Amino acid sequence: MSKIRRGRQKYYNVFSYFYDLFIKLHSHNYGEETRKFLVDSAQLEEKIHPRVLDICCGTGSVVLAFAKQFSDILAVGYDFSLGMMHKARDKDVSDKIMFINGDAARLSFADESFDVVCCSHALYELKNEVRKAALLEMKRVVKPSGLVLIMEHEVPRKRFIKMLFYIRMMTMGPKDSREFVKQGISPFEKIFVNVTLAHSRSGKSKLIICQKKPPGVADPIPLESMAKIQDKR
Ligand SMILES: C[S@@+](CC[C@H](N)C(=O)[O-])C[C@H]1O[C@@H](n2cnc3c(N)ncnc32)[C@H](O)[C@@H]1O
Known part of the structure; x- marks a missing residue:
């Protein structure tokens, strides 16, 4: 891992002490509704023992929401x-x-291990090359019939709030994060198929829903991939 990334790791270790409070103040009452929207979009109701990976899971709010909704889930939270x-x-x-x-740019899972791979409010904070590598890794570890769900902040409409949003991005994120949030779904269309965009009810977050392969492609029997996950338990 590079020196810069190790520096970022330390920054997040310190941030972890007040992250939940920061999010509470930042998202007001919308946090739970937004997470529920992500979990409902995963379309896991029919799956038995669904396998879900949440990369850059932070303090776990999304992966915990999945575990709350699906009692037989195999859920993994992944963060550096x-x-x-x-x-x-x-x-x-x-x-x-x-x-x-672990590092999002190098996931320690076998190919096609998960029904859903998600990443919430984190991709924009990654450097361009790490973000690209992370997206390719998400594609690698999701099953052919699975979904990759990316939740990101929507650019605020009100001028003043928009200015604060960009200031925060300039001070906290990598140089290209502003470009990234403005680009919409185009970076995802380069990697996935059937990319669609949806918004949470508050409009503050956007959800990019991506497929690995067109519908109708069957999953192979996950022998090796399951063994690898169980080894880690
Ligand atoms: C803004 S927080 C988002 C946390 C959580 N997903 C949420 O919605 O509250 C970004 C998270 O990404 C993690 N992160 C940043 N770069 C990473 C990397 N290269 N590999 C793994 N995790 C990373 C940080 O440690 C932090 O927990």
Whole structure:
């Protein structure tokens, strides 16, 4: 891992102490509704033992929402900050979720292991090449019939709020994060098929729904991939 990325890791370790409070103030009452929207969009109702991976899981709000909704789920939260993951693990009272420490640009899972791979409000904070690598990794580990769900902040409409949004992005994110949030679905269309865009009810977040292959492509029997996940438990 590069020096810069190690620096980012330290930054997130410190941020983990007040991240949840920051999000509460930032998203007001919309957080739960937004997460529910993501979980409902995963279309897992018919699946038995669905397998879900949440990369850049932070303090675990999304992966916890999945575990709450699907009792037989195999859920994995993945993040490179141990500080964030400790906070997430503390919240998992059911002890159902597997938390794995690692870099989003190099996922430690076999190909086609998951029904859903998601990433919430994090891609815009990654450097361009890390973001691209992470998207390719998400595509690699999702099943052919699975979904990749990316949730990102929507650019605010009100001028003043928009200005604050961009200031935050300039101070916290990599140089190209502003471009990235403005681009809409085009970066995803270069990697996935059937890319669609939806918005949470509040309009503050957008959800990019991506498929790996066109519908109708069957999943192979996941022998090796399942064994690899179970080894990690
Ligand atoms: C803004 S937080 C989002 C957390 C969570 N997904 C949410 O919606 O609240 C960004 C997260 O991405 C993680 N992260 C950033 N770069 C990463 C990388 N290269 N690999 C793995 N995790 C990374 C950080 O540690 C942090 O927890």
